[in-house]
Amino acid sequence: EFDNVPFEAFRKTPNYNPLATPSGKIEIYSLAIAGFEYDDVPGHPVFHPPSKDNEYPLRLTSPQPGNKLHSQLQSAIEDHQYFNTVRMHPKDAISRKLQDQDQVIVCNANGSCLAQVLIASEIKQGVVSMVTGSWYAPAPDGVDISGNPNVLTKDCGTSRLGQGAAAHNVGVEVKKFHGSLSPSSH
16 A cells, blocks of 8 residues: 555645646646647647558667666676667567577667567567667667667657657667677677
8 A cells, every 4th residue: 555645635625735737637638738839739648659660660669777777887897798688579580580599680760789689478569679778889880789779769859849758669670680799899
């Protein structure tokens, strides 16, 4: 059981404990936001489906790693002994003729990086996941050998209003890498 109940006072007596909104209530529609007249933010929540791209059909997620904060501790020796992993559903791996621990290139029109496949049935088909936190380490051809998913993301905001990073709306492809780089190269 939780000690803190969100909006407890408001929920018990909303007339005496209004929220800090123009109406004092939870607002689904905002006149202020609608007043900006942004085409992508009409004043109420809107779902913008991810764009479909046949060339880069997999959706990339890039969660925070459990063993470091962003790229802090990247210089730890064990980080240099392994490639970053890209988690992939078994059916996506089979359709690309990939096996667990294959070295791959994750790419799109923005960039490319190396990783090692980790086949994981718990990840949704059509989605791949690479943790953030790798230092950018480009090879002479521009491929990031450190496995930094930031090279795959576009530098654009989520909307004209929010301007947050659009890190989970990235289309990529994963292909077997036939080169000879080692993780210690970075």
